[in-house]
Each structure stands twice: as structure tokens, then as C-alpha cells.
Amino acid sequence: MANPGNVARGLKGTLSNANNSEEAKERAAERLQQMEESGEIDSPEAHAGQVERGHKAAISNPKNSDEAKQHSKKVLEDM
Incomplete structure (x- = not known):
């Protein structure tokens, strides 16, 4: 089975390619949304939460400069 991250990247490529038809872009957008809703890939909101947790961990890590x-x-602060 295909890696969900690779599938998502392909769908995003379809959305940004001016040579693809509007129908193909609509199908790609729908599939990408389905993957986010099902949890196959992280939604932008989930990604932002992971970034926040990573920076909080970096602040408390005594090995970081x-x-x-x-x-x-x-x-x-900027988030």
C-alpha cells in the first residue's frame, strides 16, 4: 500500500499544477480532505500542535543551547 504522506504530496502537486483540469483538482482536494478527516495524514491544526509541543520541549531541554x-x-510567542 502507498505511503499516505507520498499520496498527500501527490494530491497537493495536483492542486498546484496549472496543467491539471478543474475536475482533477476537485477530486484531489476531496481526497486530501478525506485523508485529513480520517487521520491518515495530519491536518494543519494537528501539525501546528506538534510544532508547539516540540518548541516547548526544546525550551526545557538542558542540552539545547x-x-x-x-x-x-x-x-x-509568534504563534
Whole structure:
């Protein structure tokens, strides 16, 4: 079975390709939405949550440099 991430990338490519028909773009958009809703791939909201958790972890990790911690703090403030 195909890797869901690869399928999603192909569907996104279909959406951005000016040479594809509107019908193909509609089908790709519908399939991409189905994959997000079913949990096969992460939705943009889920991705944002993962990014936030990663930056919070980076701030509390004693092995990270002060520069890296400051960067993570800035990203969190901007979110």
C-alpha cells in the first residue's frame, strides 16, 4: 500500500499544477480532505500542535543551547 504522506504530496502537486483540469483538482482536494478527516495524514491544526509541543520541549531541554531556546521562545510567542 502507498505511503499516505507520498499520496498527500501527490494530491497537493495536483492542486498546484496549472496543467491539471478543474475536475482533477476537485477530486484531489476531496481526497486530501478525506485523508485529513480520517487521520491518515495530519491536518494543519494537528501539525501546528506538534510544532508547539516540540518548541516547548526544546525550551526545557538542558542540552539545547541558549540560542536554540530563545528561538523556540520567539516561535511560541509568534504563534
